[in-house]
Amino acid sequence: MWENAMQVLAQKIRSKVLEISYNAHKGHIGSALSICEIVAVVASNAEGIGTQNTSRDRVVLSKGHAALAWYSALEQVGVITTDTLKTYMCDGSLLGTHPDPELEGVDFMTGSLGQGIGYGVGAALAGRLAKDERRSFVVLSDSELNEGSTWESAALAGQLKLKNLKVFLDLNGQQALGKTKDILPTSAAIGAWEMFGWNVSRVNGHSTSELHQCLETHESLGTGPLIIVASTIAGKGVSFMEGEVKWHYLPMSEDEYGRAVDQVDRELESLKMISDLS
Amino acid sequence: MRQKLIEELCKASRDDGRIVLLTADLGFGVLEQFANEFPDRYFNVGVAEQSLIATATGLAEAGYVPFCYSIATFASLRGLEFIRNGPVAHRLPVRIIGIGPGMDYGFDGLSHFAVDDVGSLRCQPGLTIWTPSDEADVSTQFKSVNNFAGPVYMRIPKSSVKCNTHRLSKDSGIGAKISILSLGDAHPIGESIHRRVAEFESDVSHQTVNLLNSNLAHVVQQHLAKTKICIVVENHYVVGGLSSMIAEVVANSALNVLVIPFGVESLPIGKLGSPKYLSQRFFTDINSVILNVKFELNLKVGESFK
Numbered sequence: 001m002w003e004n005a006m007q008v009l010a011q012k013i014r015s016k017v018l019e020i021s022y023n024a025h026k027g028h029i030g031s032a033l034s035i036c037e038i039v040a041v042v043a044s045n046a047e048g049i050g051t052q053n054t055s056r057d058r059v060v061l062s063k064g065h066a067a068l069a070w071y072s073a074l075e076q077v078g079v080i081t082t083d084t085l086k087t088y089m090c091d092g093s094l095l096g097t098h099p100d101p102e103l104e105g106v107d108f109m110t111g112s113l114g115q116g117i118g119y120g121v122g123a124a125l126a127g128r129l130a131k132d133e134r135r136s137f138v139v140l141s142d143s144e145l146n147e148g149s150t151w152e153s154a155a156l157a158g159q160l161k162l163k164n165l166k167v168f169l170d171l172n173g174q175q176a177l178g179k180t181k182d183i184l185p186t187s188a189a190i191g192a193w194e195m196f197g198w199n200v201s202r203v204n205g206h207s208t209s210e211l212h213q214c215l216e217t218h219e220s221l222g223t224g225p226l227i228i229v230a231s232t233i234a235g236k237g238v239s240f241m242e243g244e245v246k247w248h249y250l251p252m253s254e255d256e257y258g259r260a261v262d263q264v265d266r267e268l269e270s271l272k273m274i275s276d277l278s
Numbered sequence: 279m280r281q282k283l284i285e286e287l288c289k290a291s292r293d294d295g296r297i298v299l300l301t302a303d304l305g306f307g308v309l310e311q312f313a314n315e316f317p318d319r320y321f322n323v324g325v326a327e328q329s330l331i332a333t334a335t336g337l338a339e340a341g342y343v344p345f346c347y348s349i350a351t352f353a354s355l356r357g358l359e360f361i362r363n364g365p366v367a368h369r370l371p372v373r374i375i376g377i378g379p380g381m382d383y384g385f386d387g388l389s390h391f392a393v394d395d396v397g398s399l400r401c402q403p404g405l406t407i408w409t410p411s412d413e414a415d416v417s418t419q420f421k422s423v424n425n426f427a428g429p430v431y432m433r434i435p436k437s438s439v440k441c442n443t444h445r446l447s448k449d450s451g452i453g454a455k456i457s458i459l460s461l462g463d464a465h466p467i468g469e470s471i472h473r474r475v476a477e478f479e480s481d482v483s484h485q486t487v488n489l490l491n492s493n494l495a496h497v498v499q500q501h502l503a504k505t506k507i508c509i510v511v512e513n514h515y516v517v518g519g520l521s522s523m524i525a526e527v528v529a530n531s532a533l534n535v536l537v538i539p540f541g542v543e544s545l546p547i548g549k550l551g552s553p554k555y556l557s558q559r560f561f562t563d564i565n566s567v568i569l570n571v572k573f574e575l576n577l578k579v580g581e582s583f584k
Contacts, residue, residue, distance in 0.1 A: 101368055107339065109367050115360060118329050120337015122344075129298070129319070129342065136336070149360075152329035160321070227446055 004275045005206035009076055010040035011268040014237050016072035016085070020266060022257040024089035028097060030235040030247035032069035035139060038230060042137045042168070043073040044200045050079035050105040058107045058123035058153045062116025063141035063170060064098035070093050070105075070139075079105040089147075104150060114147025116140070118166065121157045124165035124225070138167045143175035145186035157225045158196030165225040170205065172234040176248055180225040190229055197224045205230025237264050279438040280308045282413040286420040287345060288312055291319065298337055301347040302330045304377075309347065320380040327356035334372045335364035343371050343424070349383070350376030350392030350433060358398055365384050365429035366402045375425065375432045379409065379463055380513025381546060381556045382436050393542045395433065396461070397518020400490050407490040409462025411441035415488060423489075429470050435463040443469060446485040454483035456571065458503040459498075461487050461512035461520040463575055464541075467557070467564075468511040471540065475509075477573060487520060498527045502535050507537045507571055516541040516562065536574055538567055 014036040023031050037059075039220060048056025061070045063233030070090065075085040080103070087093035094103040108119045115278065120138035122247050127134040128232050145148050157165050169188060173180050199222045203210040218226040234248070235241030238260040252260060281555040288311055293299040298319045299312050307400040323330050327348060335345035346353060354364070365372035376392060381388035399407055407421045408430055410416045416434075425429055443465050444450065456475055460468030465486045472484040485501070487494070502508055508528070510521035521539035526537045540562040549559045 058336070108335070109363060112359060112363055113361060114328075115332055116358070118332020119336040119339070119364070122333040122338075123319070123340060124336070125333065125510075126337050126340030126342055129337075130340070149326075149332070152324070152326035153332060156323050156326065156329050156333065158325075201331035263392070 003209040003212070004271065006040055006044060006212065007037070008268065008271045008275055010037040010208055011264065011271055012071045012076055013040055013069060015261065015264050015268055017068050018252070018257065020072065020085060020088050021068055022252050023086070023249045026089055026097070027247070028065050028068065029252065030174070030241055030244070031063065031066040031141070031234045033195045033238065033241065034232045035063070035066055035069050035145045035170050036235045036236070037206045037208045037211060038139055038168045038170060039069050039073040039206050041215070042139065045212070045215060046135070046137055049077070050074070055130065055134050057135045057137060058120070058140045060108050060110065060120045060123070060136070061099055061117040062074070062110055062120070062138050062144060063113070064110030067097060067099045070099065074105040074136070077192050083259065096118040108250070113144045114143065114149040117131075117144070117150055118153040120154045120165055120167065121162065124157070124162040125160060127164050128162065135164045135166060138165070140167050140169050141175065142169060142171045142180055142187045145189065146175075146184045151192070154193060154198070155196050158193075158198050161197060161223070162225045163222050167225065167227045168211070169227055169229050170232050171229055173243055174234045174243070174248065178245055193227050195212050199224055199226045200229060201226065202229045203231070205232035206236055223277065237267060239263060279410070279413055279416060279435050282416045282438070283310055283375065283420070283432070283434055283582045284308055286416055288315055290421070290424060292317055294343065296341060296343045298342050299347065300330055300334055300344055302327050304348050304351065308515070321490065325522040327352050328360050331357040331360035331364055331372070331374070335360070335368065335370060338365060338370035338372050339368060345373040345375055347375045347376070349390060350395055350546065351390060354392060354395035354399055354431060360401070361429070362402060366405055369404055369428055371427060372429045373432060374499065377434050378436055378550065379433045381553050382513070384553045384556060385550050387550060388545070388547050391546060392433070392519060393515045393546065394513050395431070396479045396512070396520065397522065399431050399555070400519075400523060401531045406430045407433060409464045409488055409490070411443070411445070411462050411486045411488060413438040415441070415445070416466045419488065433462060439463070439466055440488065441465045441486060443484050443486050446487050446497060446501060448500070450485055450497070450501055452503050453485070453501045453505045455481040455505060456483070456509070457502060458482065458484040458509045458511065459487055459508045459520065460484065461514065466542065467561070468483070469566070471509055471511065471564060471567065474564065475571060478572065490520070490523065493501060495527050498524055499531045499533070502533055505535050507536045507538060507574055509540055509567060509571070511540040514541050516543055538570060540567055
């Protein structure tokens with residue numbers, strides 16, 4: 001039952017992403033839809049989100065351009081209000097295309113790719129120095145594997161054996177101008193993480209139960225930092241967006257929004273019914 | 279001077295458990311004291327300056343005070359965007375130690391010269407640039423500098439030349455008709471210029487500048503209230519650094535001051551040598567500066583600006 005509730009949460013986040021991006025007439029939809037299950041699992045697992053508790057878990061949305069998914073997750077778990085979420089892209093708002101560190105629930109500003117994982121390494125190292133239980137969650141885009149700085153941090157985290165560092169790699173195979181395999185095939189280097197001393201798990205990135213199980217297993221059996229290689233689909237949940245590069249940029253028309261939200265909400269109702277039955 | 283800095287860092291670390299030292303695989307013969315005394319707070323992140331700053335940002339957000347050690351140009355420029363988006367954007371107390379300002383690394387060549395670090399960093403809001411002039415400055419200023427809430431770039435020469443010049447501060451008072459300002463380690467050149475000018479003009483003063491932050495503009499504005507010529511000496515390109523900053527103050531305050539920059543005039547490649555040799559090849563020609571000053575004085579300084 002708990003597992004299904006997590007899947008429902010992810011679908012609610014997906015629905016919010018569509019609603020808010022349509023109202024703001026803003027793109028980056030495909031990237032956000034790609035990580036709805038990942039942010040649902042992170043938001044449900046991370047302790048102390050939105051508080052000033054020094055020993056809270058830290059969350060870094062390294063793929064900052066998918067911020068709308070994280071904002072929607074924050075609203076769903078009660079860190080920000082629905083009214084705050086609705087200020088997305090309004091003048092004077094703290095909710096822009098990329099996360100602002102002054103927004104509750106945002107520990108680090110991101111937007112320039114390849115920087116967030118380094119913050120996550122520092123946050124995990126801080127937990128080790130403080131000798132407490134805090135964890136550092138990082139959501140990484142596969143396009144960030146193009147950035148040399150990502151590999152600097154990957155090697156360091158492995159060297160330091162930072163078991164409290166948990167990275168979700170959103171492996172959707174797309175980046176701004178095309179497929180990652182056609183632009184710069186750095187996703188082929190997944191094996192390097194193991195060589196650096198990471199614990200590597202490969203899962204369906206749209207299965208909240210598989211994602212969650214990785215965290216659980218790592219807690220008990222892990223020996224180093226964890227990277228969950230989450231196979232995902234950009235634009236997941238909206239048939240005409242799935243795998244289409246253009247939805248990295250384009251906003252939806254009224255007709256497109258109607259069709260998109262219909263698909264997502266029907267899936268949401270279906271998940272809720274399963275939830276009710278169980 | 280590097281050793282003195284690490285001595286001060288060790289002293290501070292004995293009382294402050296928040297201090298952590300990160301190095302991008304540099305500091306042979308310098309960092310051992312800290313590494314031996316605080317092995318749990320010393321980390322070599324490898325030759326990875328972006329990771330150096332990003333890791334420090336994560337530590338500082340959690341309440342630690344990380345010091346990041348490297349050669350000045352690597353510490354400042356290689357991770358510049360990380361500095362901007364990390365400790366600057368998050369207003370965090372990351373301390374970036376850059377060894378070897380200007381052409382301090384002599385024979386190592388331009389790849390090792392920090393001739394544009396000040397220009398790149400001084401526009402970052404809330405970031406302080408600290409450029410001690412000698413070891414005495416390190417001893418007397420380290421504690422207060424380390425108390426700054428925001429990020430600090432520490433521009434540290436490899437070796438120390440005793441500085442007999444007063445440091446510019448809000449208590450320095452009004453400067454002379456000809457005011458010479460030297461950035462940190464550039465004070466020996468400033469003293470040479472001071473001697474040369476004093477041969478024909480007694481109303482000349484010389485101060486060193488050790489701190490560049492938001493307070494400096496006001497201090498400079500007060501100091502130059504009666505100045506007609508300000509010679510700015512720095513181990514840095516003549517564009518973007520302290521002389522540019524002084525020129526901004528003069529322009530913004532509508533002061534009637536001629537600013538004469540003295541520093542690295544051209545791309546320092548094609549000639550290798552000791553820092554002294556390189557300064558003769560690439561720095562502003564001191565004789566041309568003296569001629570310029572004499573020319574302006576003969577024109578009854580001030581009238582030329584009407």
